[in-house]
Amino acid sequence: xxxxxxxxxxxxxxxxxxxxxxxxxxxxxxxxxxxxxxxxxxxxxxxxxxxxxxxxxxxxxxxxxxxxxxxxxxxxxxxxxxxxxxxxxxxxxxxxxxxxxxxxxxxxxxxxxxxxxxxxxxxxxxxxxxxxxxxxxxxxxxxxxxxxxxxxxxxxxxxxxxxxxxxxxxxxxxxxxxxxxxxxxxxxxxxxxxxxxxxxxxxxxxxxxxxxxxxxxxxxxxxxxxxxxxxxxxxxxxxxxxxxxxxxxxxxxxxxxxxxxxxxxxxxxxxxxxxxxxxxxxxxxxxxxxxxxxxxxxxxxxxxxxxxxxxxxxxxxxxxxxxxxxxxxxxxxxxxxxxxxxxxxxxxx
Amino acid sequence: xxxxxxxxxxxxxxxxxxxxxxxxxxxxxxxxxxxxxxxxxxxxxxxxxxxxxxxxxxxxxxxxxxxxxxxxxxxxxxxxxxxxxxxxxxxxxxxxxxxxxxxxxxxxxxxxxxxxxxxxxxxxxxxxxxxxxxxxxxxxxxxxxxxxxxxxxxxxxxxxxxxxxxxxxxxxxxxxxxxxxxxxxxxxxxxxxxxxxxxxxxxxxxxxxxxxxxxxxxxxxxxxxxxxxxxxxxxxxxxxxxxxxxxxxxxxxxxxxxxxxxxxxxxxxxxxx
Numbered sequence: 001x002x003x004x005x006x007x008x009x010x011x012x013x014x015x016x017x018x019x020x021x022x023x024x025x026x027x028x029x030x031x032x033x034x035x036x037x038x039x040x041x042x043x044x045x046x047x048x049x050x051x052x053x054x055x056x057x058x059x060x061x062x063x064x065x066x067x068x069x070x071x072x073x074x075x076x077x078x079x080x081x082x083x084x085x086x087x088x089x090x091x092x093x094x095x096x097x098x099x100x101x102x103x104x105x106x107x108x109x110x111x112x113x114x115x116x117x118x119x120x121x122x123x124x125x126x127x128x129x130x131x132x133x134x135x136x137x138x139x140x141x142x143x144x145x146x147x148x149x150x151x152x153x154x155x156x157x158x159x160x161x162x163x164x165x166x167x168x169x170x171x172x173x174x175x176x177x178x179x180x181x182x183x184x185x186x187x188x189x190x191x192x193x194x195x196x197x198x199x200x201x202x203x204x205x206x207x208x209x210x211x212x213x214x215x216x217x218x219x220x221x222x223x224x225x226x227x228x229x230x231x232x233x234x235x236x237x238x239x240x241x242x243x244x245x246x247x248x249x250x251x252x253x254x255x256x257x258x259x260x261x262x263x264x265x266x267x268x269x270x271x272x273x274x275x276x277x278x279x280x281x282x283x284x285x286x287x288x289x290x291x292x293x294x295x296x297x298x299x300x301x302x303x304x305x306x307x308x309x310x311x312x313x314x315x316x317x318x319x320x321x322x323x324x325x326x327x328x329x330x331x332x333x334x335x336x337x338x339x340x341x342x343x344x345x346x347x348x349x
Numbered sequence: 350x351x352x353x354x355x356x357x358x359x360x361x362x363x364x365x366x367x368x369x370x371x372x373x374x375x376x377x378x379x380x381x382x383x384x385x386x387x388x389x390x391x392x393x394x395x396x397x398x399x400x401x402x403x404x405x406x407x408x409x410x411x412x413x414x415x416x417x418x419x420x421x422x423x424x425x426x427x428x429x430x431x432x433x434x435x436x437x438x439x440x441x442x443x444x445x446x447x448x449x450x451x452x453x454x455x456x457x458x459x460x461x462x463x464x465x466x467x468x469x470x471x472x473x474x475x476x477x478x479x480x481x482x483x484x485x486x487x488x489x490x491x492x493x494x495x496x497x498x499x500x501x502x503x504x505x506x507x508x509x510x511x512x513x514x515x516x517x518x519x520x521x522x523x524x525x526x527x528x529x530x531x532x533x534x535x536x537x538x539x540x541x542x543x544x545x546x547x548x549x550x551x552x553x554x555x556x557x558x559x560x561x562x563x564x565x566x567x568x569x570x571x572x573x574x575x576x577x578x579x580x581x582x583x584x585x586x587x588x589x590x591x592x593x594x595x596x597x598x599x600x601x602x603x604x605x606x607x608x609x610x611x612x613x614x615x616x617x618x619x620x621x622x
Contacts, residue, residue, distance in 0.1 A: 044521045074520035075529075081521040087514055091536040100532070104524035152522045 003156055003186060007042050007052030014038050014049070014210040020156070025187040027201035027218065029194075031229060035210040036190045040158045043188070044081050045074035056155045075104070080154035084161045086141035088133035094144045095120065095129040101152025119147040123177055139170025143177060150181060157187040163196065172261050175199060179348075194222065194233050195347055198271060206230050236273055237315045243270035248346050257292055258344030271347050278343035279317035281310055282336045283327060292339045298331050312337065380597065387594055388587040395591040403569050404577035405595065411485065411573060412553035415492035419549040422493070423500035424542070428534075430501065431508035449498045456494050457562025464490065464563075487564035488571050492553035499552050500545035507541020508534070547607035551600050 006017040014035045020026060028036050041047035043054060045061065048071065054061040061077050063070040080101070088097045098116035099109075107115065120126050123143045133141055142162060149157060162178070163171045178189075179199050189200055197204050197218050204221045206214040206229050214221055214230050221230050222238065241250035247258040248270050256272045264270055285293050296313030303309070307318040310329060317337055329335065388395070395401065429435075430442050448456055464481040465471045474481060481487050511534075519533045520526075535542070557575040564571035566580065574596055582589040 044517075046517050046520075073526075074517070075523050075525050077521070078523070079521055080523075081518060083514075083518070085514075087518045089515060089519070089533055089536075091539075100519065100524070101522040103532075104519075104522060104528055148522065154521075158521075 001057035001155070003054075003056045005043060005052070005054040007049040007054065009038065009042065009047070009049040009210075011050075012038050012210060014042075016207070016210070016212055018205070018212075020186055020188070022186060023184045024203065025182050025185070025189065025201045026203045026205055027197035028188060028190045028205050028207055029192070029197060029229065029233060030207035034207045036207055037160060038210070039207070040081065040160050040188065040190065043077075043156070044079045044158055045072060045077050059155070078153075078155040079158055080149040080152045080156075081158045082145055082149045082160065082162050084164045086133070086136075086138070086145035088136070088141055088144055088148070090133050092133075093129065094125065094131050094133070094136065097133070097144060098148045098151045100148060105152070115151055116147070119151040120144070122150070122181065123147045137170070139166055139173060142166060142170070142174055146174070146177065146181065155186065157182070157185060159187060159189040161190050161192065163191070163193065176348075194236060195273070198222070198238075199348065204230075235316070236275055237279070239272040239315075241270060241272070243268050243346060243348070247341070247344065248272045254294060255292075256344060256346075257341035258346045259342060260346045261348075264346055264348050268348055272344050273347060274339055274344045276304075276309060276316040276318040277307075278339055279315065280338045281317050281319055281323070281327060281329070282338055285336050292337075292341060292344065294337045294339075295334060296337050298329060298333045298335060300331060301329060310335075383590060383593060383597075386590050388591065391587060392591050392594075395585075395588045396595050398588070400568060400577060401588070401592055404572055404574045404592075407485070407488075407569065407572065408554055408574040411488045411492060412550050414489045415496055415553040416546055416550040418489065418493040419497050419500045419553075420542070420546055423497055423504060423545070423549075424535075426497075427501045427504035427508060428530075431505045432513065445501050446498045448495050449502075453491075453495055453556065453558030453560075454562050457491060457559035460487070460491060460494060460559065460563040482563060483565045483567065483571060485564075485570055488560055488573060491559040491563045492556045495556050495559055496549035496552040499548040500542075503545030503548060504538060504541050507538040507545075510541075511537045544607045547603055551603050554596070554599060554603070 001022045003018075003020040005019070008015045012035060016035070016039060018026075018039075028039065030036050038047065042049050042052075043061070048062075049064065051064045053063045053065050055063075056078070059078075060070055061072050061079070088094070089100065092100070095113060095116050098119050099112040102112035102115045103109070117126065117129065120129055123146050125140065125143045125147060128136060128140055128144060133144075136144065142165075146162070159178075163174055166174060175196065182189075182200055187200075189196060191197060191200075201218050204214075204216065204218045205212050206221065208229055219240070222233065239248065239250055239254070239256055241248045241254075241256070243260070243264050243266050244255075245266055246255070247260075248256040250256065258272050258274075282293075285295070294313065294315070296315060298310060298312045300311035301308055301324070302311070304318055306321075308321050308324040308329075310317040310319060310324070312335065315337055327335070396405075426445060430438065430445070461482060462468050463470055464474070464487065466475055466480070466482060468482075471481065481490065515533050515537060516529050519529045524532065555575060556573070557579065560571065560573060561576060566572045566576045572580070574592060578589050578592045578596070581592065
């Protein structure tokens with residue numbers, strides 16, 4: 001049961017080919033207007049491409065190649081869509097919203113409600129069952145929307161920036177929830193957040209100007225970006241390892257002190273994320289307890305805006321040209337990258 | 350100008366209030382004048398006379414029937430106009446809205462040449478033994494003709510405001526188009542549909558010109574309340590005024606019911622936490 005797609009829509013300069021394994025989740029990254037939402041609209045049947053073909057296993061979603069003209073309506077495709085807004089039907093309770101998919105598939109009212117109750121419990125929203133959408137917060141509504149999409153038992157789940165409209169407290173909660181429910185499920189998630197790609201996706205595609213410019217395992221794309229967009233995303237420093245009480249310890253034994261988001265548990269795989277602007281460069285080791293100090297060899301110096309970006313040991317630091325001149329930095333030199341623990345965020349990977 | 354605490358900035362210059370008051374008075378004053386003219390001691394006998402009650406009953410029955418016709422015909426029309434773009438859509442909308450600006454007498458003449466004995470369809474209907482003109486059916490047709498645009502306009506607006514995002518989501522969840530219409534679209538625009546139906550009912554209740562032209566004025570068959578009022582005005586002004594007041598009361602009750610909650614639109618309000 002592999003999902004295959006190739007589609008061309010000239011009016012939107014869109015030309016994409018894609019395949020997805022049965023339990024694979026891919027993240028689609030890309031600048032605004034690159035065609036990310038077009039991709040989901042074509043797959044779900046809301047938008048018709050000029051030519052192309054899409055199949056899930058034996059099931060043909062559309063086949064507009066050569067002289068064929070096969071087009072399945074959205075409701076028989078099995079591709080549930082979850083958008084930025086929860087779009088819960090305002091006249092139905094949370095439970096009946098979730099029961100909508102099973103009901104449409106022909107389940108009796110009782111059966112559909114049982115299925116709905118199961119999925120609501122699955123997203124920790126069992127207590128919200130009788131509420132109307134108007135009585136839910138943004139995060140709660142989005143959780144119910146996740147349950148509603150899953151209750152429809154889709155072959156392919158389409159998520160269009162599901163975290164974008166949530167506040168900073170609700171987003172990590174939903175991200176953790178999605179990580180749980182997307183395991184062993186086929187999904188395509190559009191996101192602007194590198195963290196979503198890291199946590200939720202097995203694979204990343206970068207879409208620019210309606211074309212896939214880069215594709216591969218998430219970590220690989222971010223570590224060795226080939227496209228400009230991925231490089232921009234990868235502008236953040238990432239260190240992977242295993243989560244500890246204070247932060248994280250890398251496979252090489254480097255200890256990173258940072259602050260946890262509220263979902264990390266010591267012992268699990270994690271990633272430390274910090275921006276290059278938070279990194280200071282010293283010639284000698286600094287001794288100050290809340291600081292991280294990593295000895296690294298400089299590989300590269302390049303202008304970055306009005307700063308100098310120092311690349312060393314897979315990390316980047318942004319410093320002023322004056323500081324760079326004072327320190328006399330040159331490639332090959334060994335320096336210490338120093339980062340305050342408060343500037344490093346530890347997330348589960 | 351006294352400002353209540355808690356009220357925000359409105360941006361309305363003071364002289365606007367003066368003109369608005371004049372506008373309000375312009376509508377209110379004639380009603381007051383009419384009420385002042387009512388012969389109160391004779392009011393109850395006047396409005397409960399046999400001809401009055403017959404006319405009122407006929408008006409309520411035909412208006413209810415034409416409201417149902419408006420819903421049956423108007424909902425699909427509004428859906429087609431609001432949702433699927435097709436060639437000639439603007440033209441169709443213009444024609445559907447035409448009865449709004451057409452003098453009702455002209456509408457009546459047009460209906461007569463369609464359903465009358467010598468009319469376009471009337472000739473064939475006559476052969477089938479069906480005669481429409483100058484019957485109660487004709488009253489309902491005339492009222493539907495003039496009231497349909499009210500339902501279409503009000504519902505099309507509601508449909509456009511609601512947008513089709515919910516419908517798209519419902520479809521991806523596996524709902525066939527008829528299910529989407531029944532379980533998502535109609536419930537979302539129910540307030541718009543209700544106010545459209547109420548407006549259609551009110552317009553049907555007041556219909557005069559098209560009814561007189563196409564259905565005539567036969568007591569108990571086609572003489573609705575407005576026709577009865579017009580007739581009484583010639584002979585018994587007191588009866589005309591009393592019946593007018595009844596019509597005003599019914600209209601106010603109907604419109605008041607539909608505009609009780611002006612903010613029951615489809616837009617979902619989200620609780621802030």
